[in-house]
Amino acid sequence: MTVPREAAExxxxxxxxxxxxxxxxxxxxxxxxxxxxxDRLFHxxxxxxxxxxQLVEADSPTQRVGARPAPEFSQVxxxxxxxxLSNAFGEEDVANFDRRVREGLGRDEVEYATEPxxxxxxxxxxxxxxxxxxxxxxxxxxxxxxVTGNLRTVRSIPLRLQGGHPLRLLEVRGxxxxxxxxxxxxxxxxxxxGEKEFANPRxxxxxxxxxxxxxxxxxxPLRFYAYALAGLEGRAMPATHAExxxxxxxxGFPVAAERAVVSGAGGLLRYYNEIGAKRxxxxxxxxGVVYKVNRLADQNILGYVSRAPxxxxxxxxxxQEEMTVVEGxxxxxxxxxxxxxxxxxxxxxxxxxxxxxxxxxxxxxxxxKDIRIGDTVVVRRAGDxxxxxxxxVREKRNGSEREFVMPRRCPVCGSGVMRLPDEAAARCTGGxxxxxxxxxxxxxxxxxRAMDIEGLGEKLVDQLVDAEVVKxxxxxxxxxxxxxxxxxxxxxxxxxxxxxxxxKSKKTTLARLIFALxxxxxxxxxxxDLARHFDGMKALMEADEExxxxxxxxxxxVAESIARFFAEPHNREVLDRLQQAGVKGEDEGGRHHVAAxxxxxKTFVLTGTLPSLTRDEAAALIETxxxxxxxSVSKKTDYVVAGAEAGSKLxxxxxxxxxxxxEDGLRRLLEN
Numbered sequence: 001m002t003v004p005r006e007a008a009e010x011x012x013x014x015x016x017x018x019x020x021x022x023x024x025x026x027x028x029x030x031x032x033x034x035x036x037x038x039d040r041l042f043h044x045x046x047x048x049x050x051x052x053x054q055l056v057e058a059d060s061p062t063q064r065v066g067a068r069p070a071p072e073f074s075q076v077x078x079x080x081x082x083x084x085l086s087n088a089f090g091e092e093d094v095a096n097f098d099r100r101v102r103e104g105l106g107r108d109e110v111e112y113a114t115e116p117x118x119x120x121x122x123x124x125x126x127x128x129x130x131x132x133x134x135x136x137x138x139x140x141x142x143x144x145x146x147v148t149g150n151l152r153t154v155r156s157i158p159l160r161l162q163g164g165h166p167l168r169l170l171e172v173r174g175x176x177x178x179x180x181x182x183x184x185x186x187x188x189x190x191x192x193x194g195e196k197e198f199a200n201p202r203x204x205x206x207x208x209x210x211x212x213x214x215x216x217x218x219x220x221p222l223r224f225y226a227y228a229l230a231g232l233e234g235r236a237m238p239a240t241h242a243e244x245x246x247x248x249x250x251x252g253f254p255v256a257a258e259r260a261v262v263s264g265a266g267g268l269l270r271y272y273n274e275i276g277a278k279r280x281x282x283x284x285x286x287x288g289v290v291y292k293v294n295r296l297a298d299q300n301i302l303g304y305v306s307r308a309p310x311x312x313x314x315x316x317x318x319x320q321e322e323m324t325v326v327e328g329x330x331x332x333x334x335x336x337x338x339x340x341x342x343x344x345x346x347x348x349x350x351x352x353x354x355x356x357x358x359x360x361x362x363x364x365x366x367x368x369k370d371i372r373i374g375d376t377v378v379v380r381r382a383g384d385x386x387x388x389x390x391x392x393v394r395e396k397r398n399g400s401e402r403e404f405v406m407p408r409r410c411p412v413c414g415s416g417v418m419r420l421p422d423e424a425a426a427r428c429t430g431g432x433x434x435x436x437x438x439x440x441x442x443x444x445x446x447x448x449r450a451m452d453i454e455g456l457g458e459k460l461v462d463q464l465v466d467a468e469v470v471k472x473x474x475x476x477x478x479x480x481x482x483x484x485x486x487x488x489x490x491x492x493x494x495x496x497x498x499x500x501x502x503x504k505s506k507k508t509t510l511a512r513l514i515f516a517l518x519x520x521x522x523x524x525x526x527x528x529d530l531a532r533h534f535d536g537m538k539a540l541m542e543a544d545e546e547x548x549x550x551x552x553x554x555x556x557x558v559a560e561s562i563a564r565f566f567a568e569p570h571n572r573e574v575l576d577r578l579q580q581a582g583v584k585g586e587d588e589g590g591r592h593h594v595a596a597x598x599x600x601x602k603t604f605v606l607t608g609t610l611p612s613l614t615r616d617e618a619a620a621l622i623e624t625x626x627x628x629x630x631x632s633v634s635k636k637t638d639y640v641v642a643g644a645e646a647g648s649k650l651x652x653x654x655x656x657x658x659x660x661x662x663e664d665g666l667r668r669l670l671e672n
Contacts, residue, residue, distance in 0.1 A: 003052045011055045014045040018061040031203070032395060034378050035287065036319030036350075039087065062307065072212055073145035076136035078124060079171060080230045083141055083307055085290065085314040091269060094291075097313045098265040101293060104302050104310065110293060113241040114271045115259040117288040117314050118225055120177030121206045123151065126231075127170040130161040137209070141307075150209050151176075153218035156225075162252035171231030172253060174224055177205045179283045182221035199390055200380075201285050223284070226253035240294045258282070261294055272315050279317065288316040321380045322355075323393060324348035329360065329373055329404045333412045333436035337520075338425040341366055341404060343377070343389050351381030358387040362424045363406045370394075372401035412436045415571075418564045420520070420557050431518050432472055433570035439465050441518050445473040449524060450516035451505040455498040463487050473516070474577035476502055510537065510585030517571075520561040525630060528623060529553060530562075537585060541566045541575070552628075598672040600626030602638040605653070608646030610663045618663075621670055633658060641666050 018041050024032045042061065049056045056062070088094050101110050124144065126134040135151035136144035151157055154176065161167065178186070178201040186204065187197045198204035208220035226248045229237070238244050245255045258278070262271050268291050275289050293299050293311040302310040328344040341360040348355055358379055360366050371377060371389055376396040381387040406426055408417055415430025428434050431441055442461050446453040453476070464470040469483060479502060484495035508516075514537075515527035522530070533551045534540040540562075548559035565571055604622050606615045606629060613621075618641065619629040633640060633652040640653040640660045653660050661669070 001052065001054075003054050007048055007052055008055065011045060011048045011052075014041055014048070015057075015060055017041060018045065022061065032393060034319065034321035034323060036321065037323055039316075073147060073210075075139075076124075076134065076144050076146045078136070078142060078144060078230075081141050082122060082124060082138040082144070082173065082230075083304065083309065085312055086305075086308045087288075088313050088315040094268050094272075094313075094315060095265045097291070098268065101302065101311065105293075105298055109264050110298070111261060111263050111295065112268060113245070113259065113261055113292045113294040114268065115227060115245075115256045115290050115292075116275060116282070116286040117290045117316075118175035118177055118227075118256075119202050119285040119287045120175040120225075121202070121209055123147070123174060123176055123209075123224075124230065125151065125157065125172045125174070127161060127167065127172070130167055130170075132157065132159045145210070147209055149214040150211060150217040151224075153214055154222045154224050156223050156254050158252035163250055167232070167234035169231055169233040170251075171229070172226050172248065173228040173230050174226035174253070176209050176222055176224050177201060177284050178208075178221055179223055180285065181283070182223075186221060224254060225284075226255050227290075237296060239296060241292050241296065241299075242294055244296075268315070276317060286317075287320070288314050290314050318350070318352040320351050321378055321390065322348045322350035323376055324355075324379055326371065326373055326375045326377055326389070329366070329371075331407055331411050333410060333428055333434065335437055335440040337410075337428040337431055337434065337437050339406065339410070339417060339427065340425070341406070343371065345377075345379065348379060350379055350387070353381070355379060355381055355387045358389045360389060360404075363404075363419075363426060364424055366404050372397075372403055374401040410434060410436075413570065415568050416564070418560075420560060422557055427520065429564050429568040430570040431520075431565065432574040433568075435471070438471065442470060442473055442476070444518045445516045446476065446505075447516075450512055451508060452501075452512070453498070453505045454501045455494065456501070460487070460490070460498075472574045472577070474574050474581060477506070477578070477581035477583065506582045506584070508583075508585055513537065513583070513585040514540070517565070517575075519565045521558045522562060525628065526551075526554065526558060529628070531585070532626075537575070541572070597625045598669045601628075603628045603630050603636055604666075605630050605633050605637050605640045605649055606643075607640060607649035608643030610641070610643040613663060618666065622666075625670060639666075639669075 018038070021031070021033055021038055021041070024030050045060070046062050049060065049062055088097060098110065102108065122138040124136050124138070125132060126136075132152070133148070134146065135148045135157075136146055138144050152159065161170070180201060183198070183201040183204055190197050198207065204220070205222060208217050208222055211217045227245070228241075229244050229248070238247055240261075242259070242261050245259060249255050258275060260271055262268060272289050275286075279286060291313050293302065299309070299311040304310060325346040326343045327346055329341050330344055332340045332342050334340060341363065343358045343360055345356055345358060360369075360371060369389065369391055371392055375392040377392050378390040379387055380390045406417070409415065410417055410428035410430060413428065413430045413434040413436070415428050415434060417426050418429050419426040428437065431437055434441075439461055442456075442465065443458060445451055446456040446461070456476070461470070464479075464487075467487075470476060470479070479499065481492065481495045481499050484490055484498055485492045509531065511524075511528040511531035514522065514530055515524050529551050530540055534543065543563070545556070545559040545563045548554055548562055549556065554562075599622055604627055606618055610618060622629055630637065633649050633656065635656055635658075637653070637656075637658045640649060640658055642650050642653075642660050642662060650660065652658075
């Protein structure tokens with residue numbers, strides 16, 4: 001058969017591209033494409049060579065497993081080649097595998113050993129007389145790299161076999177990887193130290209194992225899981241693969257707990273679905289499951305094809321990483337006012353669904369990853385996790401890509417955008433006005449510790465906002481019985497009670513009103529400090545950052561939050577409307593003076609259950625006499641008021657030597 005010129009050229013191009021990816025993955029430990037893209041390229045080349053056998057060359061990627069070892073490590077020739085597995089992507093592939101096995105063995109049904117397919121780095125461990133003597137990477141399947149020194153630092157690899165078995169030789173195959181929790185902790189430490197983070201556990205494991213200095217490897221949380229025997233001298237080989245894994249476990253090797261023995265294609269598919277349902281809860285990453293004919297004698301009968309065993313196959317899950325193009329970057333404004341860049345993607349099927357959007361988290365993350373509009377990027381989606389852009393594929397850039405710029409005005413309401421020094425997120429400053437923050441702002445405004453409007457809960461606020469009856473907290477004071485009674489699940493009596501609660505809330509303290517505004521970094525304690533310091537809301541609104549920092553415990557960050565809030569015209573407009581509606585803190589009109597007492601100027605922490613006072617009542621008594629109530633114990637705390645079942649705060653007070661009193665002790669202080 002004559003090979004078309006287009007087919008020959010395509011095969012040549014595919015071989016070159018696959019070799020580039022092999023070198024990047026196996027030698028440089030810097031993969032340039034996700035696994036799904038590599039699989040597609042490999043499958044296309046294999047199909048061309050199947051259709052036109054004349055295209056097959058000795059150095060084709062289909063005739064070997066991977067790339068050559070790196071020159072920094074000495075080479076190791078494997079006694080038995082470390083071949084890769086063929087892949088199944090659907091039920092038909094699994095059924096065909098089972099059919100071929102049954103036909104090859106002349107059986108009606110075959111028993112299989114099943115286990116997760118680890119997403120790490122394949123290695124071989126050699127033991128002589130029970131002692132670990134050699135560890136090697138897979139390399140190209142025939143020649144790997146000697147990484148014995150690094151593997152000796154992996155605590156899950158036994159340096160001496162357990163059980164005292166007098167084995168002359170043992171060769172174990174398995175996977176080096178990182179558990180998800182260990183990977184996250186390692187990246188957290190890297191972030192804190194200002195160091196580069198790893199993209200995923202697989203890359204981290206590969207990079208750690210191939211360090212030239214074993215002391216670096218020893219600092220990385222590597223794990224090992226065994227999955228096969230490649231050589232055994234000194235005792236008889238077990239009869240089944242399941243028995244092999246039990247034998248390895250007895251010698252001290254970790255093996256997958258999620259392994260099973262099943263029968264037929266139906267059993268294989270049930271196992272695949274069961275592990276798929278658990279996938280996101282497993283301690284490690286997997287990209288599929290592995291099916292192996294259980295009886296080792298049957299494995300020998302079936303044998304191998306050029307690059308893979310006939311007795312085993314890997315059944316892949318839908319790719320969790322894919323490549324696509326960032327068509328734009330838009331900004332989403334959340335309920336707290338945080339601005340989140342979101343990548344609008346060319347639709348791509350990943351993780352079992354079509355993805356069109358992916359979070360970019362914040363401006364710093366966009367800069368760190370260098371994501372640009374027009375970039376080809378790797379997108380990851382695992383389970384129900386929100387899709388994210390992992391990294392750009394820089395080799396695909398053509399110069400037309402554009403950098404992202406965070407807007408200076410809120411895209412929802414037009415208010416100014418601010419970013420405090422200690423925060424990663426930029427935020428809209430129009431908290432009382434911005435439609436994106438509307439429901440949260442109103443719920444907070446009406447909450448018990450703020451304006452205390454009883455009955456104005458989440459479901460009612462949802463209805464009022466969705467119907468555009470209430471757009472800002474000031475609109476609450478325009479509600480009447482008829483409007484409320486017309487809403488779903490709202491009777492006239494309930495409407496009357498809510499209107500009465502709204503009317504009652506107009507008379508409140510200045511501290512509650514300040515807290516109700518929802519100013520960033522202003523909690524109840526700070527609101528009370530501000531109310532004690534300023535002669536009313538007008539004085540607070542006119543204070544600059546320097547004046548604000550004269551308030552106890554108000555530093556530069558909090559002062560900037562307050563100043564930026566009151567500088568936003570939209571917020572001042574809502575405050576004017578609240579005043580017109582008759583909402584006014586009762587402390588306004590003059591600074592609140594407190595007579596000197598034993599409590600004045602002291603900081604208290606309340607813990608446990610007091611005999612006759614609630615915490616709110618006790619806090620109110622302390623604050624009335626000029627004291628301050630804090631939520632945590634520190635060296636600045638003057639007294640801890642402890643009731644029944646006091647917990648960690650009491651322990652902390654004892655550690656720091658802070659005075660501890662009960663309710664009676666508090667009352668005596670209040671009386672002095």
